[in-house]
Amino acid sequence: MxxxxxxxxxxxxxxxxxxxxxxxxxxxxxxxxxxxxxxxxxxxxxxGETRIFRSAHFEDSRYVPLLKHADALWEQLQEETGRELRRLTGCLLMGPTDHHQMATVLQSIAEHDLDHEVLDAELLAKRFPQYRIEDGDAAVLDRRAGFIRPxxxxxxxxxxxxxxxxxxxxxxxxxxxxxxxxxxxxxxxxxxxxxxxxxxxxxxxxxxxxxxxxxEVDVRRLVSAWYVPTTPEAWFGEERPAFIRTAPTHCYGLPSPDGISVKLGLSRALHQPAGDPNQLDRTVRPEELEVFSDLIGRYMPGLHPDPTRLSVYMEGYTExxxxxxxxxxxxxxxxxxxxxxxxxxxxxxxxxxxxxxxxxxxxxxxxxxxxxxxxxxxx
Ligand SMILES: Cc1cc2nc3c(=O)[nH]c(=O)nc-3n(C[C@H](O)[C@H](O)[C@H](O)COP(=O)(O)OP(=O)(O)OC[C@H]3O[C@@H](n4cnc5c(N)ncnc54)[C@H](O)[C@@H]3O)c2cc1C
CATH class of the missing domain: 3.50.50.60 (FAD/NAD(P)-binding domain)
Structure with missing residues (x-):
């Protein structure tokens, strides 16, 4: 046929x-x-308004050819429909140099010649004062990256x-x-x-x-939390990259397209099982926010620690x-x-x-x- x-x-x-x-x-x-x-x-x-697009992969560099294929199709869908589905604002990948995910990022970049910048602590503090990094951390700006409107x-x-x-x-x-x-x-x-x-x-x-x-597909309940910066000029200046911190606590964030708040999310290990997907518990308890507050205090002190919006989604994880x-x-x-x-x-x-x-x-x-x-x- x-x-x-x-x-x-x-x-x-x-x-x-x-x-x-x-x-x-x-x-x-x-x-x-x-x-x-x-x-x-x-x-x-x-x-939840946004998802991160990136070209460098921290999980496995074998995804990079698939990301390039996706990249071309993102452009095609935008062209065919005239809608802006994603914006390439970059993505900052930060974490300990000796952590395997940072090594995979650098491997993806080297193997596939990806457009990037490596930032030392001084340069990071100058260009992106909203983030703190620690001794032994690396910071890489993936330039063919940004946010998607899901x-x-x-x-x-x-x-x-x-x-x-x-x-x-x-x-x-x-x-x-x-x-x-x-x-x-x-x-x-x-x-x-x-x-x-x-x-x-x-x-x-x-x-x-x-x-x-x-x-086995382990379905988890993911909390997204939005925080308003006390220093909006740092978060909503000319450059507005998304970010991912690989370790010790894996987390990510995106400045919202409306220029008001920053959405934060966590990794799989910090999500509870979703249970029956038809009965998803959408209530976020105060204790679930502690990890967000800790991350803000340690890495993003310019965000006000009281969230202005909370949402719950689901995702299926394989082993x-x-x-x-x-x-x-x-x-x-x-x-x-x-x-x-x-x-x-x-x-x-x-x-x-x-x-x-x-x-x-x-x-x-x-x-x-x-x-x-x-x-x-x-x-
Ligand atoms: C909070 C959060 C943040 C994330 N951030 C990122 C990110 O930054 N970058 C990234 O690349 N990925 C990210 N992801 C992952 C990404 O969003 C998911 O991998 C992706 O959306 C999964 O797509 P899916 O088609 O499997 O599921 P879905 O998009 O959920 O689609 C499943 C569809 O099936 C329908 N359906 C289910 N059962 C039936 C049925 N029996 N009959 C008819 N319809 C049915 C549902 O209604 C739904 O529309 C994130 C995920 C979450 C939850």
């Missing part, structure tokens, strides 16, 4: 699903997307997919995905539809939808932090993309295109062996 006539379901039109729907529709597939809410909602892994991105990719012929069934929860001879059946409360292939991108609902998944990308064992027509472990947004156009490759051609030219579900024994 030719790619142009393939019927593909996209289950979950969130971060990955909206991009997959765009790429599939652009490549001539007949696409039907399903979401339990509507594209751009903030009840799962996306939401809600706008998902809506824009989904709308673009619709313009290209995709149909999106909003407020339509998929209850079951059933492989059948030569295809797959998608069951919702209003009936079932048959497709050649399903791209399954349910985010934090992955265990709910696929209870027999052979890999290795590498996502699950590829067919489900024993069901080659069901392509899973899940467990993005806190770093999927920046890569989402690349993963959407990879989903389209796998759904339409059965393989992808992108270097995905290290994250593929094929032959994977650990998460």
């Amino acid at each position: 030719s790619a142009a006539r393939k019927r593909v379901a996209v289950v979950g039109v969130g971060t990955m699903g909206s991009q997959a729907a765009w790429r599939l529709a652009a490549r001539g597939a007949e696409v039907v997307g399903y979401d339990r809410y509507a594209p751009g909602h903030d009840r799962s892994a996306a939401g 809600e706008l991105t998902i809506q824009t990719a989904a709308r673009r997919a619709e313009q290209l012929g995709a149909v999106i069934r909003r407020y339509s929860t998929v209850r079951e995905i059933v492989p059948v001879a030569g295809g797959v059946e998608i069951r919702t409360d209003s009936g079932s539809e048959r497709f050649d292939t399903a791209v399954v991108t349910p985010g934090p609902w992955v265990n709910d939808l696929l209870p027999d998944l052979p890999w 290795s932090s590498r996502p699950l990308v590829g067919p489900l064992p024993g069901a080659e027509n069901v392509i899973l993309l899940a467990g993005f472990s806190g770093h999927g947004f920046k890569l989402s156009p690349a993963f959407g295109n990879i989903a389209a490759d796998l759904a339409l051609d059965g393989t992808s030219p992108q270097p995905i062996d290290f994250i593929s579900t094929l032959g994977r024994t650990e998460a």
